[in-house]
Amino acid sequence: MIREDVLSLTPADISTWRKQGGQEFFAESRLLCLSIMEGIQLTSRIGVIPASQVPTRIEEMRDFLATQLPTTSVALETQCGRRPGGIVLRTHDRGHIAKARLEDYEKALRRRSGR
Template sequence: MKNLTEFLTNPIFNSLTKYPSIQTFHKMEKGILKDELTFPANESLEVYMTEKIDGSNIRFIIYNGDYLIGSRKEWIYAKGDRLISNEQVMYLKNYVEEVLKSYTFKKNILYCIYGEVHGTGIQSWRNYTLSSQSYGFRIFDIWSMEKKDIENLLISMKSKDEVSNWRENNNQPWWNMNEMTTFIINCCGLVEYAPFKLLCSIKNIPIDIEETYEFMRRFQHTDVNLDGTGKQNAKAEGIVVRTYDRSYIAKLRFEDYEKTFKKMKRK
């Protein structure tokens, strides 16, 4: 494993480094949420909440000064590429190169950094900016693995299905919150985490979907405004709840609840 370029056409590596799927908090059938949760009953489960940003899921793969930038499904840029497809990719390229300058990444360690890029032209971008060219990036997870371990993993994985099972069953060596906080501090303000909302027991989130929606409304305004004026404190996409060990992750999107109420004519 000399650099990351050798993995650009490797579907196993691509699948391995994707972010796991995030389930909805309530079960969904045919676009309608049910008064039934997606996780096993465990009222002692402690979760923390962050804002769900309506942007594009991005991963930075960093190894010995080399890097790849990927969307949720595919690679969009590799260090040294001449072709830059749009302003968003240019922003991400400049961003990761600034991170490489500000943080000392260890040798022979593969880092997978996940976050959300939001701003001009991305999803419901006018919730975040009125500018014709303005972007932001917030991280929400990181894992890292030594060279020998990632090489052994790639050798042992025989199919994309096997890799998918590994990924979706939370086998990544996730960083804990102390490690994440240290990383953010050492990046001297360049890196920011997805806005923190609340730490609570899972039992404090209502099961009834109407009550859940009312609970969510306290987090309805975004904290990732890019204009810095206060005039653009528009609606957040929702919230994400996680346990510290990532054994449970779920999303609650305002749109999902509002569409459910409209279809069921309950609101």
């Protein structure tokens, strides 16, 4: 949630505001209710899994990403081959948010193998 007064700040001040924890994130249930009330489409959700099932090894995460998201569901250009960028992992309360990028895991594995 972004307060209206924040929108009039300079980009540098907005950056500082965010870095200092100014931006609030709604829990998933509240976000869903708000999106329905306001008629706003949410980003794609591909599923819910317990944190204990999120892969912790590079190879496992690369395989997990390839399995969970074989193609993108939000291609901006058809000539890109619908290759997915990655997925965003969030706790239900949205207290922790991270992006797992397929390309990052592939690069890490190539570096590890010396290719």
